[in-house]
Amino acid sequence: MITFGCPDRTGIIARVSSFLAEAGGWIVEAAYHTDPDTGWFFTRQEVRADSLPFEVDELRARFAGVARSLGSDTDWQVDDAGERRRVVLLVSREGHCLYDLLGRVASGELDIEVPAVIGNHAALGDITRAHGIPFHHVPFPRGDAAGRAAAFGRLRELVDEHDPHAVVLARFMQILPPELCTAWAGRALNIHHSFLPSFVGARPYHQAHARGVKLVGATCHYVTADLDAGPIIEQDVIRVGHGDSVPDMVRKGRDIEKVTLARGLRWHLERRVLVHGNRTVVF
DSSP: OEEEEEEOOTTHHHHHHHHHHHTTOOEEEEEEEEETTTTEEEEEEEEOGGGSSSOHHHHHHHHHHHHHHTOTTOEEEEOOTTSOEEEEEEEOSOOHHHHHHHHHHHHTSSOEEEEEEEESSSTTHHHHHHTTOOEEEOOOOTTOHHHHHHHHHHHHHHHHTTOOSEEEESSOOSOOOHHHHHHTTTTEEEEEETTTTTSOSSOHHHHHHHHTOSEEEEEEEEOOSSTTOSOEEEEEEEEOOTTOOHHHHHHHHHHHHHHHHHHHHHHHHTTOEEEETTEEEEO
């Protein structure tokens, strides 16, 4: 699987296609997009591994020359889609996103390895261990800057031990410090309701109910140091009406969060999300 972005010009598709054809590569899926605002070209190419006479490392080494010929600022990656993806989940008390992801993994719908679930509360330890997955409790003491820094240090150790393809904040109610945002850039995914920035702070569903909103939504995005402002991977909405109570809205909000997170995570792991600045192209 080859993904890359570069300044648009004539002949890019021909150059890549010729490179793969000369190697005997059988393209099974190809997607292209040019952003007219930035003049940037994006593509994602899936190639049958058994059609190539060499392994993915050799493909990566050979494609480096193609990438250089397309410009020094070409952002490219070659991945083995057959490699099972590792995902570490971070949680707090709310379990709906965790339950959903664990269920998808257990059913085989989401074919990933979850080597660890880490929580700043112990509430979700039993359900995690019931799925045969180690649970690590890392408490974050309130009002103790040194203790919180140590907790984030421990969190980083536990995550980095597994070198995951994704770190999912499955309703993890702690703000990652800038150094962790940098270390996990392009790998850390967050999910939250999409009432922001209209209804900030505590009890957003109560605020939205008081305003009579008609849509409840969710946003899955990459984590950056700008709180809840990272590149958006996926969003979705569900309608609510005047007859819905606050608990009804919360329930519907949780439903849409689960679906949106699972969809965004799948697209990320399949390398369908290309980031350029604070925007994404999703193939």
